[in-house]
Amino acid sequence: xxxxxxxxxxxxxxxxxxxxxxxxxxxxxxxxxxxxxxxxxxxxxxxxxxxxxxxxxxxxxxxxxxxxxxxxxxxxxxxxxxxxxxxxxxxxxxxxxxxxxxxxxxx
Numbered sequence: 001x002x003x004x005x006x007x008x009x010x011x012x013x014x015x016x017x018x019x020x021x022x023x024x025x026x027x028x029x030x031x032x033x034x035x036x037x038x039x040x041x042x043x044x045x046x047x048x049x050x051x052x053x054x055x056x057x058x059x060x061x062x063x064x065x066x067x068x069x070x071x072x073x074x075x076x077x078x079x080x081x082x083x084x085x086x087x088x089x090x091x092x093x094x095x096x097x098x099x100x101x102x103x104x105x106x107x
Contacts, residue, residue: 001052001078007071013047014067025067032063054078 001009007027015022018034031041045061048054052074060073 003071003075006052006074006078007067009051010067010070010074013044017044027067027071030064030066031061031070036063048074052078 011022011025011027014020014031014034015025017036017040031044036044041061041063045056048061049056054074054077056077060077061070065073
């Protein structure tokens with residue numbers, strides 16, 4: 001599968017899970033910001049393993065992951081080399097994550 005196909009599958013999964021249109025799913029928004037809890041994240045991990053027929057590391061799916069980061073991780077897992085994955089640039093919009101890593105004071 002290509003990076004675009006993986007990202008589209010993830011977007012479709014999230015939209016279906018949340019009852020949203022794929023048009024409103026943002027690739028740089030964290031999964032937790034959509035309200036996904038442990039149960040939904042576990043279901044996503046199981047669906048990924050089933051669909052891609054690849055086992056996942058337990059830390060791959062987390063509330064702070066974004067579709068962009070998850071796509072990158074799955075591309076690496078599946079050894080997708082259609083393009084240079086080092087060009088994946090993901091903006092950080094998670095204030096709690098910025099605070100956790102000590103990137104300045106977050107008010």
